[in-house]
Amino acid sequence: MGGPKQNKRVLHEDDDDAYERDEAIGVEPLDVVAMRQLLESMGADKFEPRVVSQLQEFVHRYVTEILVDAQEYSMYADKQTIDADDVRLAIASRLNHHYAQVPSRELMMELADKRNSIPLPPISNEYGVRLPPIQYQLITKESDRQEQEKLQMLFALAQKLLQ
Structure with missing residues (x-):
């Protein structure tokens, strides 16, 4: 031996x-x-051989993080050692916060059907650059400025008439 x-x-x-x-x-x-x-x-x-080493690195990092979290939970509970409940809590916490839960296929199909039921907007027959509707274009004249100028002219005219 x-x-x-x-x-x-x-x-x-x-x-x-x-x-x-x-x-x-x-x-x-x-x-x-x-x-x-x-x-x-x-x-x-x-x-490739690198896949094995990358997976080993991931497993090592994941297990280390789980054990560190379990140790923190154990210390918070004023326990001297880490028990299985601390490890389970650390795993559940990490699963809930770090990894996204994939929605079910049925839910995704329902959402896709709902989205696909809305028709696309019609494509215009105009040629050239397609611009957004006129109210959303920044190249149009500023109606606010023109309205302010008109109001100022009317105010000045009203003051002259009142004098």
């Missing part, structure tokens, strides 16, 4: 030389093997 552990694969080894030793004898870490098997079980037979 006290023999060398050269060919053993451990999930997380604390040895500093573990990576170099595994590379030298061609042994993949257990988490890499598990990630490859997971990808293959989902039908991804061909993928």
